[in-house]
Amino acid sequence: MTNLKEEVPSLSRKRILDLVEENYKKKNTANLFVGDTVKIGVLIKEGNKERVQYYQGIILAKKNSGINLTIYVRKVFQGIGVERKFLIHSPKFESIEIIKSARVRRSKLYYLRKITTTKGSRLKQRFNSK
Template sequence: MLKLDTQKTITNLESSFLKKNLPALRIGDTVKVGVKIIEGNKERVQFYEGIIIAQKNSSINTTITVRKVLQGIGIERVFLIHSPKIDSVTVIRSSKVRRSKLYYLRDLKGKASRLKQKFN
């Protein structure tokens, strides 16, 4: 009788769907996420630029929460990194942070919400 290791099988299956060309993403990075949008029979890529304020889960379920401020209103969007809807992820700048979740940025207004840039 053949015994199957279910966790190993799931890991092998998930690994075929993981994206290989993703940059190292950290909390506080300003990123530009290209999202594929289908309108009728046309497909285009729309970019969403903001700061990563949270990162959750691991492997194929990794999500990042990206926050941007548009006309004084904060907008947050959660992206499933390994989704086929995500075309590209580009790191624009990195910031020095000492927290794993930057939810405190929601309460700050204007220049107070700036993060100190980290140079590599």
């Protein structure tokens, strides 16, 4: 087994990892911010068939960066809060659509877990100026 660092001595270890990860990153991911309401399509395999299942909710948190970027999405289903963690660059992650954006002042919106559904929807809308 040859060492890649010996073959390419001018590149740092971090740069080599970035070059390898570039092949697996998705190019068409939108700029996601905490507080955005998103609709995410995830590939679900049932028997021999695959289908896309959509999950719509508010982004509570973003963690890591690069190929390890994950988002935590929360939705309220039949009066019960449901949270799910998505790995953005996963092959099972099909699509993402930003429904609306909210102006928030925190990087993690974990306080939405304690608030009722009516108050949780009171995040102020952010209008993107172009």
